[in-house]
Amino acid sequence: MLFLLEEVELKPTEMAIYNYINANLDKVIYMRIRELADATYVSTTTILRFCKKFGCQGYADFKSQLYHYAKSIKENNTLIQSLDQTIFTEFLQRTTQPDFQRKLGQAIDFILQSELLFFVGIGTSGIMATYGANLFSSLYKFSLAVTDPQNSPVYYVSEQFDEHICLIVFSVSGQNEDVVDYINRFRLHHIKVISMTNSANSTIARISDLNIPYYINVETYQETNITSQLPVVYLLEYLAREVYYQKHKDM
Incomplete structure (x- = not known):
């Protein structure tokens, strides 16, 4: 009060x-x-x-x-800024750099080696997880969205599936404790983890097998994170289409 x-x-x-x-x-x-x-x-x-x-x-x-x-x-309650398109063009330019392309190629390899994908995120990142699961289920293989990690136990994952599961994690801050705990439980099974965060220095980035940072301005409004998810949408659609192409090119 x-x-x-x-x-x-x-x-x-x-x-x-x-x-x-x-x-x-x-x-x-x-x-x-x-x-x-x-x-x-x-x-x-x-x-x-x-x-x-x-x-x-x-x-x-x-x-x-x-x-x-x-x-x-x-x-x-400070008014939010109008959308600055330059941050997106700068991001797209970075995706063409050799180091970024190497990360994307590694992500594609991880995904192609997997039989089941778990897309993990909470809040706005949870929306991205749901979108990713739907997109990859359509273009690649059956995928699951995990938007409530605390109530999504992984204790009974069979060891025979360990090498065939890939975790794809979304988090702007890269510090969400529930997501960190979820990743650590999966890592006990030696499951591959790809993360998309706004910084390569976050906890989630460091405990992932592969991190793809997108580095755009973090925005909050009334204590709510409203950072643009456009880079994540681009990464998802790029990876999904490339995986689809790799899967079908020799058919």
Whole structure:
């Protein structure tokens, strides 16, 4: 509630004060205690009691906390930038570089050696995992999307399938603990892991057999990651088409 993470038990009168503050945040941070009391039809004593429920020594302390809270909200609500197409053209140019092509070729080899693909991701990356599984199921072989790793156990994977499974993992940050744990459990079976992350220095990148970093600007809005997934879509479609071509070229 306001600047506190936990809920505060409020009486009806105090709830009315809370609702007023919440609706008039920009005004309240500049109000004197008497002005707030008059605006909410209570006494200054009631306002002080309200402040103490929020862990503040007095009204000045409460206003200071409220000011920083209001400031953080404004920062989180900053308008997002319009789409910059140059970051995508720069990414596409990087994909033509020898080192990047080598990584793509290695990914194609891993996939062609596999009989079953697991596409793993959470949140927006989970959407990419689902898209990848659908795309490769259509163009290559049956694939599965894992968007809830915590509830997707791998304890009973038969050893005879170990060499025929490939994990393809998506994560912008490369640090998601649930995904890291899932990869580590698969690595006990010596299963190949390909990851697509925004940085080659992340945990997921380091524990993968092959990492394909795409390096674009990370964007957040209201604490939500809205980093573009266009590089991931390109990588998926490139790999799927190349795998399809390799599979059918000698037919």
